[in-house]
Amino acid sequence: GxxxxxxxxxxxxxxxxxxxTYCNSSxxxxxxxxxKQRPGGHPVFLIQLVKSGEVxxxxxxxxxxxxxxxxxxxxxxxxxxxxVGTYFCAGPASSAxxxxxxxxxxxxxxx
Amino acid sequence: GAxxxxxxSRVICKSxxxxxxxxxxxxxxxxxxxxxxxxxxxxLMLMATSNEGSKATYEQGVEKDKFLINHASLTLSTLTVTxxxxxxxxxxxxxxxxxxGPxxxxxxxxxxxxxx
Numbered sequence: 001g002x003x004x005x006x007x008x009x010x011x012x013x014x015x016x017x018x019x020x021t022y023c024n025s026s027x028x029x030x031x032x033x034x035x036k037q038r039p040g041g042h043p044v045f046l047i048q049l050v051k052s053g054e055v056x057x058x059x060x061x062x063x064x065x066x067x068x069x070x071x072x073x074x075x076x077x078x079x080x081x082x083x084v085g086t087y088f089c090a091g092p093a094s095s096a097x098x099x100x101x102x103x104x105x106x107x108x109x110x111x
Numbered sequence: 112g113a114x115x116x117x118x119x120s121r122v123i124c125k126s127x128x129x130x131x132x133x134x135x136x137x138x139x140x141x142x143x144x145x146x147x148x149x150x151x152x153x154x155l156m157l158m159a160t161s162n163e164g165s166k167a168t169y170e171q172g173v174e175k176d177k178f179l180i181n182h183a184s185l186t187l188s189t190l191t192v193t194x195x196x197x198x199x200x201x202x203x204x205x206x207x208x209x210x211x212g213p214x215x216x217x218x219x220x221x222x223x224x225x226x227x
Contacts, residue, residue, distance in 0.1 A: 033215060042204055043155065045215030088154065097143055099216065101155045 002027050002094055006087075006102040014110045019079050021105035023072040023089035030092055032065055032072045033099065038085040081109050113139050113209045117219025124195055124226055132190045132222045134205030140185035141207035145216070146178075149202040161188040161205075195226040 003026045013019055023032065031050045035043040047056055049065035049072060056063045060083075062075045072089055089102040114137040124130050134144055142163045147155040159180050160168040167180035177199075179191040188207075192199055204221040208214075 031214075042218040042221045043206075043216075045217070048214045098145060098157055098160055100157070104154045106152065 002100055004089060004091055004100050004102040006089060006105050008105055009103065010106045010108070012108045012110065013079055015081060016078050019076040019083070019107055021074050021087050021089075021107075023074075023102050025070045025091050027094060028069050030069075032069075033090045034063060034072075034074055035088045035090060035101075036085050037088065037104075041085075043088060076107075079107070079109055081111060083107060084109050113137075113207075113212055113217045115205065115207050115217045115219040117205055117222060119222055120220055121223045122225070124224070126196055126226055127194055129191055129193045130195055130224060132192075132203055132205075132224075134188045134190070134207070134219050136186045136207045136209075136217075139207075139209040139212060141188075142185060142210065144182060144188040144205055144207045146180065146188075146190050147204045147206065149204060149221075151202075155204065158190075158203075161190075163188075192224065195224070197226045200224055200226045 006023050031048055033048045034046040037043045047063050052069050053067045054065040060077045064073045086104045086106045088104045090099045093100050116135045122130055144161040146158045148158050149155050157170050158173045161180045161182040163182045163185050169175045177193055182188040202221050202223055204218055206216040206218045208216045
Protein backbone atom coordinates (compact mmCIF):
# COMPACT_ATOMS: atom_id res chain seq x y z
CA GLY A 1 0.00 0.00 0.00
CA UNK A 2 0.85 3.66 -0.14
CA UNK A 3 3.65 4.58 2.23
CA UNK A 4 5.29 7.81 3.32
CA UNK A 5 8.66 7.46 4.98
CA UNK A 6 10.85 10.01 6.67
CA UNK A 7 14.50 10.06 7.57
CA UNK A 8 16.12 10.40 9.93
CA UNK A 9 13.91 9.03 12.66
CA UNK A 10 15.69 11.12 15.28
CA UNK A 11 18.03 14.07 15.13
CA UNK A 12 19.83 15.60 18.07
CA UNK A 13 21.60 18.86 17.30
CA UNK A 14 23.39 21.64 19.09
CA UNK A 15 21.38 24.85 19.25
CA UNK A 16 22.34 26.97 16.27
CA UNK A 17 23.04 24.03 13.98
CA UNK A 18 20.93 23.31 10.95
CA UNK A 19 18.45 20.45 10.67
CA UNK A 20 16.92 18.67 7.70
CA THR A 21 14.29 15.97 7.45
CA TYR A 22 13.49 14.11 4.25
CA CYS A 23 10.16 12.69 3.20
CA ASN A 24 9.68 10.03 0.53
CA SER A 25 6.43 8.72 -0.84
CA SER A 26 5.91 5.43 -2.61
CA UNK A 27 3.51 7.18 -4.97
CA UNK A 28 3.31 10.54 -6.71
CA UNK A 29 1.53 13.11 -4.58
CA UNK A 30 -0.74 15.91 -5.69
CA UNK A 31 0.47 17.90 -2.70
CA UNK A 32 2.45 17.49 0.48
CA UNK A 33 1.79 18.97 3.87
CA UNK A 34 4.07 19.43 6.85
CA UNK A 35 3.07 19.36 10.49
CA LYS A 36 4.88 19.94 13.76
CA GLN A 37 4.01 18.17 16.98
CA ARG A 38 5.53 19.47 20.17
CA PRO A 39 6.19 16.93 22.94
CA GLY A 40 2.87 16.12 24.60
CA GLY A 41 0.98 18.18 22.05
CA HIS A 42 -0.97 17.67 18.88
CA PRO A 43 0.10 18.17 15.26
CA VAL A 44 -0.06 21.71 13.96
CA PHE A 45 -0.22 22.45 10.25
CA LEU A 46 2.83 24.28 8.92
CA ILE A 47 2.53 24.44 5.15
CA GLN A 48 1.34 22.80 1.95
CA LEU A 49 3.33 22.44 -1.26
CA VAL A 50 1.58 21.74 -4.52
CA LYS A 51 3.82 22.43 -7.50
CA SER A 52 6.66 20.29 -8.75
CA GLY A 53 9.95 21.74 -7.53
CA GLU A 54 8.19 24.24 -5.29
CA VAL A 55 10.16 25.94 -2.53
CA UNK A 56 8.54 27.86 0.29
CA UNK A 57 10.06 29.61 3.26
CA UNK A 58 8.74 30.44 6.68
CA UNK A 59 11.39 32.42 8.54
CA UNK A 60 14.12 29.86 9.29
CA UNK A 61 12.17 26.97 7.75
CA UNK A 62 12.56 26.04 4.08
CA UNK A 63 10.27 23.50 2.48
CA UNK A 64 10.87 21.82 -0.86
CA UNK A 65 8.76 19.59 -3.05
CA UNK A 66 10.64 17.32 -5.42
CA UNK A 67 10.42 17.55 -9.18
CA UNK A 68 8.79 14.13 -9.36
CA UNK A 69 6.41 15.05 -6.53
CA UNK A 70 7.40 11.97 -4.60
CA UNK A 71 9.72 13.54 -2.09
CA UNK A 72 9.99 16.61 0.04
CA UNK A 73 12.29 18.14 2.61
CA UNK A 74 12.16 20.53 5.51
CA UNK A 75 15.28 22.45 6.43
CA UNK A 76 15.64 24.53 9.57
CA UNK A 77 18.48 27.03 9.69
CA UNK A 78 20.11 27.84 13.01
CA UNK A 79 17.86 25.76 15.22
CA UNK A 80 16.44 27.17 18.42
CA UNK A 81 15.06 25.36 21.44
CA UNK A 82 11.56 26.28 20.30
CA UNK A 83 12.07 24.05 17.26
CA VAL A 84 11.99 20.92 19.43
CA GLY A 85 9.31 18.46 18.37
CA THR A 86 8.42 15.89 15.78
CA TYR A 87 8.02 16.96 12.19
CA PHE A 88 5.65 15.00 10.00
CA CYS A 89 5.06 15.18 6.30
CA ALA A 90 1.69 14.04 5.02
CA GLY A 91 0.29 13.35 1.60
CA PRO A 92 -3.17 12.62 0.26
CA ALA A 93 -4.12 9.00 0.01
CA SER A 94 -4.68 7.63 -3.47
CA SER A 95 -8.34 7.32 -2.65
CA ALA A 96 -10.77 9.26 -0.50
CA UNK A 97 -10.14 12.52 1.30
CA UNK A 98 -7.75 11.23 3.92
CA UNK A 99 -4.06 11.96 4.27
CA UNK A 100 -1.23 9.59 5.07
CA UNK A 101 1.32 10.73 7.62
CA UNK A 102 5.00 10.05 7.32
CA UNK A 103 6.87 8.28 10.05
CA UNK A 104 8.10 11.56 11.50
CA UNK A 105 11.47 12.97 12.51
CA UNK A 106 11.96 13.84 16.14
CA UNK A 107 14.21 16.83 16.71
CA UNK A 108 15.88 17.45 20.03
CA UNK A 109 18.28 20.30 20.74
CA UNK A 110 21.19 20.78 23.12
CA UNK A 111 21.11 24.32 24.50
CA GLY B 112 -8.43 30.12 12.49
CA ALA B 113 -10.28 26.85 12.64
CA UNK B 114 -10.35 25.22 16.05
CA UNK B 115 -11.12 21.63 16.95
CA UNK B 116 -12.00 20.90 20.55
CA UNK B 117 -11.44 17.41 21.91
CA UNK B 118 -12.25 16.06 25.33
CA UNK B 119 -11.53 14.59 27.67
CA SER B 120 -7.83 15.29 27.47
CA ARG B 121 -7.05 12.43 29.82
CA VAL B 122 -9.07 9.48 30.98
CA ILE B 123 -8.30 6.45 33.08
CA CYS B 124 -10.75 3.60 32.98
CA LYS B 125 -11.01 0.04 34.16
CA SER B 126 -10.72 -2.91 31.84
CA UNK B 127 -14.03 -3.87 30.34
CA UNK B 128 -15.58 -0.43 30.52
CA UNK B 129 -16.30 1.93 27.63
CA UNK B 130 -14.96 5.39 27.06
CA UNK B 131 -16.39 8.10 24.84
CA UNK B 132 -14.22 10.79 23.30
CA UNK B 133 -15.74 13.88 21.73
CA UNK B 134 -14.39 15.96 18.89
CA UNK B 135 -16.03 19.27 18.05
CA UNK B 136 -15.29 21.70 15.28
CA UNK B 137 -15.70 25.25 16.54
CA UNK B 138 -16.82 28.00 14.19
CA UNK B 139 -16.84 25.71 11.16
CA UNK B 140 -18.69 22.72 9.86
CA UNK B 141 -16.98 19.47 9.10
CA UNK B 142 -18.71 16.82 7.05
CA UNK B 143 -15.67 14.64 7.56
CA UNK B 144 -13.52 14.13 10.62
CA UNK B 145 -10.63 11.76 11.13
CA UNK B 146 -9.64 9.69 14.13
CA UNK B 147 -6.03 8.78 14.73
CA UNK B 148 -4.19 6.71 17.25
CA UNK B 149 -0.63 7.47 18.25
CA UNK B 150 1.65 5.29 20.33
CA UNK B 151 4.60 6.90 22.13
CA UNK B 152 7.25 8.20 19.77
CA UNK B 153 5.39 6.91 16.74
CA UNK B 154 3.47 8.41 13.88
CA LEU B 155 -0.23 9.00 13.64
CA MET B 156 -2.13 5.98 12.43
CA LEU B 157 -5.48 6.71 10.85
CA MET B 158 -8.18 4.60 12.44
CA ALA B 159 -11.27 5.78 10.63
CA THR B 160 -12.91 8.53 8.68
CA SER B 161 -16.04 9.87 10.29
CA ASN B 162 -18.75 10.96 7.86
CA GLU B 163 -21.63 13.16 8.96
CA GLY B 164 -24.92 11.38 8.62
CA SER B 165 -23.48 8.11 7.42
CA LYS B 166 -21.33 5.23 8.54
CA ALA B 167 -17.69 5.72 9.31
CA THR B 168 -15.04 4.26 7.05
CA TYR B 169 -12.58 2.16 9.00
CA GLU B 170 -9.00 1.45 8.06
CA GLN B 171 -7.87 -2.09 7.58
CA GLY B 172 -7.30 -3.86 10.86
CA VAL B 173 -9.43 -1.50 12.95
CA GLU B 174 -12.34 -3.23 14.65
CA LYS B 175 -15.47 -1.25 13.94
CA ASP B 176 -17.37 -2.96 16.76
CA LYS B 177 -14.71 -1.96 19.24
CA PHE B 178 -14.19 1.60 18.10
CA LEU B 179 -17.65 3.02 17.55
CA ILE B 180 -17.81 6.27 15.68
CA ASN B 181 -20.80 8.55 15.50
CA HIS B 182 -20.94 11.76 13.49
CA ALA B 183 -24.43 13.00 14.16
CA SER B 184 -23.93 16.64 13.34
CA LEU B 185 -21.67 18.82 11.25
CA THR B 186 -19.71 19.86 14.32
CA LEU B 187 -19.47 16.75 16.44
CA SER B 188 -17.93 13.34 16.06
CA THR B 189 -17.52 10.84 18.86
CA LEU B 190 -15.29 7.82 19.26
CA THR B 191 -16.31 5.21 21.80
CA VAL B 192 -13.78 2.62 22.83
CA THR B 193 -15.89 -0.30 23.95
CA UNK B 194 -14.81 -2.98 26.41
CA UNK B 195 -11.46 -1.31 26.78
CA UNK B 196 -8.36 -3.34 27.52
CA UNK B 197 -4.87 -2.23 28.56
CA UNK B 198 -3.62 -2.62 24.98
CA UNK B 199 -6.10 0.10 23.96
CA UNK B 200 -4.15 2.58 26.06
CA UNK B 201 -2.92 5.20 23.66
CA UNK B 202 -3.19 8.80 22.49
CA UNK B 203 -6.27 9.36 20.36
CA UNK B 204 -6.50 12.47 18.20
CA UNK B 205 -9.19 13.76 15.90
CA UNK B 206 -8.83 16.17 13.03
CA UNK B 207 -11.02 18.05 10.61
CA UNK B 208 -10.67 20.45 7.75
CA UNK B 209 -12.87 23.41 7.05
CA UNK B 210 -14.58 23.06 3.70
CA UNK B 211 -13.42 25.87 1.44
CA GLY B 212 -11.26 27.05 4.29
CA PRO B 213 -7.51 27.19 4.68
CA UNK B 214 -5.62 24.12 3.55
CA UNK B 215 -4.29 21.85 6.21
CA UNK B 216 -6.03 19.81 8.83
CA UNK B 217 -6.77 21.09 12.30
CA UNK B 218 -6.22 18.67 15.13
CA UNK B 219 -7.86 18.36 18.47
CA UNK B 220 -5.64 18.42 21.52
CA UNK B 221 -5.86 14.65 21.85
CA UNK B 222 -7.05 12.25 24.52
CA UNK B 223 -4.63 10.20 26.58
CA UNK B 224 -6.44 6.96 27.40
CA UNK B 225 -5.10 4.67 30.09
CA UNK B 226 -6.86 1.38 30.72
CA UNK B 227 -6.03 -0.28 34.02
